[in-house]
Amino acid sequence: xxxxxxxxxxxxxxxxxxxxxxxxxxxxxxxxxxxxxxxxxxxxxxxxxxxxxxxxxxxxxxxxxxxxxxxxxxxxxxxxxxxxxxxxxxxxxxxxxxxxxxxxxxxxxxxxxxxxxxxxxxxxxxxxxxxxxxxxxxxxxxxxxxxxxxxxxxxxxxxxxxxxxxxxxxxxxxxxxxxxxxxxxxxxxxxxxxxxxxxxxxxxxxxxxxxxxxxxxxxxxxxxxxxxxxxxxxxxxxxxxxxxxxxxxxxxxxxxxxxxxxxxxxxxxxxxxxxxxxxxxxxxxxxxxxxxxxxxxxxxxxxxxxxxxxxxxxxxxxxxxxxxxxxxxxxxxxxxxxxxxxxxxxxxxxxxxxxxxxxxxxxxxxxxxxxxxxxxxxxxxxxxxxxxxxxxxxxxxxxxxxxxxxxxxxxxxxxxxxxxxxxxxxxxxxxxxxxxxxxxxxxxxxxxxxxxxxxxxxxxxxxxxxxxxxxxxxxxxxxxxxxxxxxxxxxxxxxxxxxxxxxxxxxxxxxxxxxxxxxxxxxxx
Numbered sequence: 001x002x003x004x005x006x007x008x009x010x011x012x013x014x015x016x017x018x019x020x021x022x023x024x025x026x027x028x029x030x031x032x033x034x035x036x037x038x039x040x041x042x043x044x045x046x047x048x049x050x051x052x053x054x055x056x057x058x059x060x061x062x063x064x065x066x067x068x069x070x071x072x073x074x075x076x077x078x079x080x081x082x083x084x085x086x087x088x089x090x091x092x093x094x095x096x097x098x099x100x101x102x103x104x105x106x107x108x109x110x111x112x113x114x115x116x117x118x119x120x121x122x123x124x125x126x127x128x129x130x131x132x133x134x135x136x137x138x139x140x141x142x143x144x145x146x147x148x149x150x151x152x153x154x155x156x157x158x159x160x161x162x163x164x165x166x167x168x169x170x171x172x173x174x175x176x177x178x179x180x181x182x183x184x185x186x187x188x189x190x191x192x193x194x195x196x197x198x199x200x201x202x203x204x205x206x207x208x209x210x211x212x213x214x215x216x217x218x219x220x221x222x223x224x225x226x227x228x229x230x231x232x233x234x235x236x237x238x239x240x241x242x243x244x245x246x247x248x249x250x251x252x253x254x255x256x257x258x259x260x261x262x263x264x265x266x267x268x269x270x271x272x273x274x275x276x277x278x279x280x281x282x283x284x285x286x287x288x289x290x291x292x293x294x295x296x297x298x299x300x301x302x303x304x305x306x307x308x309x310x311x312x313x314x315x316x317x318x319x320x321x322x323x324x325x326x327x328x329x330x331x332x333x334x335x336x337x338x339x340x341x342x343x344x345x346x347x348x349x350x351x352x353x354x355x356x357x358x359x360x361x362x363x364x365x366x367x368x369x370x371x372x373x374x375x376x377x378x379x380x381x382x383x384x385x386x387x388x389x390x391x392x393x394x395x396x397x398x399x400x401x402x403x404x405x406x407x408x409x410x411x412x413x414x415x416x417x418x419x420x421x422x423x424x425x426x427x428x429x430x431x432x433x434x435x436x437x438x439x440x441x442x443x444x445x446x447x448x449x450x451x452x453x454x455x456x457x458x459x460x461x462x463x464x465x466x467x468x469x470x471x472x473x474x475x476x477x478x479x480x481x482x483x484x485x486x487x488x489x490x491x492x493x494x495x496x497x498x499x500x501x502x503x504x505x506x507x508x509x510x511x512x513x514x515x516x517x518x519x520x521x522x523x524x525x
Contacts, residue, residue: 052093055084059094060103063114070116074104101428101504102435118438125308125446125459128273131281133288134252134489142259142269146485149256152471158479160502160511165306165454166371167501171425173418177370177409184404191404196397199388200226200377204403207410208363208377215338216352217361219379225391226377226398230336230364233378234299235261236390237360240383241330242267242296249288249298251280253457253486253495255306255334258299269488270295276448276457279305279312282319289327297330303347304337307457307486307497309450311347321353328358330383336364339419341452342427357382365406367454368419373402425503426454432504433512440516442523454501460494464522469496472518478511 049057062068075083080091095112098104105115153163185191199205205224212219227233242248244266250258252271262269270288274280280300289295300320302312312320324331333350341347351361360383364376375398380387409415434449437458444461460466466482473480483495502508 050093051086052090052097055080055086055090055094056097056101056103059098060101063103068114070114072114073110074098074112074114076111101432102439118435122438123446125276125448125457127275127277128252128281131273131284131287133249133273133284133291134271134487134491142256142485142488143263146256146260149470149482149485152474153479156474156477156479158474159477160508161479162499162502162511163479163481163497164499165497165501166367166499167422167426167454168503171422171501171503172370173409173414176414176418177405180408181401181405184401184408188404191401194400196400198392198397200224200398201400201403201407204407205377207407211410212351215346215349217349217379219351219361223379223384224377225380225384225387226375226403227362227391228395228398229366229374229376230334230362231257231261231376232395233362233364233376234258234332234334235265236378236387236394237330237332237362237380237383238262238265238267238297238299239390239394240360240380240386241332246296247292247294249285249295251300251305251308252489253307253483253492254299255301256485258334259486259488271487271489272298274305274308275310276308277310278316279308279310280320282316282323285320286323286327289329295329297332298324299332299334300350301334301337302350303335304341304450304453306337307455307481307483307495309448309453309455309457311341311451314348317348317350317353321350321359325356325358330360331358332360332362334362336367337453339368340423340426340454342423343451344420351379354381357384360387368422369406369409369415373406375402375406423452426452426500429502429504430456430500433498433500433508436509436512437498437516440513442516442519442525444523445519454499456498456500458496458498460496460519461523462494463524464494464519466492466494466496468522469515469518472522473515476514476518478514480515 059068059074074095077088077091077095080086080094081088095104099106099112102117103115104112106112202221204226205221209219209221209224227236238248238261247268247270248262249270249272251274253274259269270292272280272288273284279302285298302317304311321331331350335349338346338349349361351359358381360381361379362376363378365373366376378387430449433456434447437445437447437456442461442464446459448457467484470480470482481497483492483497484490486492
């Protein structure tokens with residue numbers, strides 16, 4: 001078995017910009033070789049990766065940075081063995097892994113060459129065609145539409161389910177969480193038989209408040225309310241600022257669970273045009289507020305918006321917070337995905353710009369830590385006392401065991417290691433799925449690959465009905481989310497949301513091929 005990896009000067013066929021390694025055992029070749037002048041550093045997660053994958057990531061980094069470009073020839077198997085002191089098996093696995101991922105193409109009797117990514121030729125999702133909001137009086141009944149979708153998905157029980165927005169269980173820190181849970185019960189066996197603190201475990205609230213500092217937020221742990229995931233936090237925020245019959249501005253498209261919540265609360269959703277690149281249109285929001293005059297709040301996902309995947313630029317965040325402050329319009333920030341953004345510096349929050357308590361911040365650990373815990377939290381801003389009472393009235397406290405477990409993990413270095421590993425895996429999965437979509441879906445398909453998160457928002461040719469695609473795919477054992485459920489309008493009938501939270505396998509690639517075949521059929525191609 002190979003135990004070390006060396007990166008001496010590469011052959012002339014490769015540009016000399018790829019750096020030398022320090023020739024240390026287990027060097028992390030997954031580092032971005034185009035961005036660092038010295039030897040790549042090794043992370044604990046990288047050291048546990050198979051050697052062929054670390055070597056593949058080294059070359060993928062060179063391709064992503066532009067050091068290697070389409071048409072460049074890769075080192076031969078023999079060259080890889082000699083240059084990196086690896087076995088024949090490792091060298092072959094490296095090249096085959098990169099070929100399967102769409103990075104290389106094999107040419108008969110010539111070797112492997114860097115391939116032009118298929119998705120580089122696919123156009124991005126289009127911008128909104130209008131800045132006019134959708135009249136909330138014009139549309140109703142999202143709950144029935146979503147209920148039908150959920151019932152069909154549950155009865156269909158797809159073998160490959162790409163309809164959700166969580167990761168596969170094995171991508172989470174299962175063993176570390178198990179140890180933390182056992183430690184919590186060992187240290188405090190009364191956790192399961194004691195009454196729970198109304199606003200949540202103090203240690204957990206302190207842990208998330210300290211974590212908020214990473215995002216530029218200064219929140220007192222006494223102002224943290226623990227919730228059953230982000231959806232309860234959103235429900236509490238909506239109840240705090242509005243009542244039945246009131247209108248709430250939302251992004252378009254938006255998470256269907258929010259539209260359901262608004263309908264259940266007897267509120268109306270005013271859909272504001274939202275860019276797949278920069279997020280909600282602040283200009284359209286201001287126009288809507290001045291036009292309708294009775295909007296009681298606005299809900300946005302500024303970082304890795306669901307379903308678009310976009311991250312709002314900082315200047316747009318500044319404008320949005322400033323506008324809502326001037327208009328005394330409550331701003332509800334849904335932050336379930338920020339920790340999954342690429343890179344080690346997270347995108348900034350709206351709450352970090354809040355100076356008057358006008359931003360209600362709603363967060364979740366479901367996507368980043370453990371979906372089975374259903375843990376979320378919120379800061380109610382100037383509505384904090386009302387939020388506390390609403391929480392007590394509607395659901396009482398969360399159970400404490402999971403909070404103690406999560407607090408233990410979040411406060412340890414293992415949490416950041418877990419997040420770095422998860423981000424890297426999700427990035428690889430997004431890229432490979434985007435490649436397959438570009439290869440298999442009908443001509444005219446558009447796609448944005450976000451800088452983080454677990455979803456892809458796919459725009460199909462206008463003649464393709466995504467509801468029909470969803471139903472036909474479900475009959476073949478593949479689950480996706482049709483665009484129609486993300487709006488009260490009919491704007492997104494030819495869109496799909498596809499989850500990238502599962503390891504990319506041959507079976508998953510075949511599922512995307514089947515989806516593409518259905519799309520071709522519906523497009524008449």
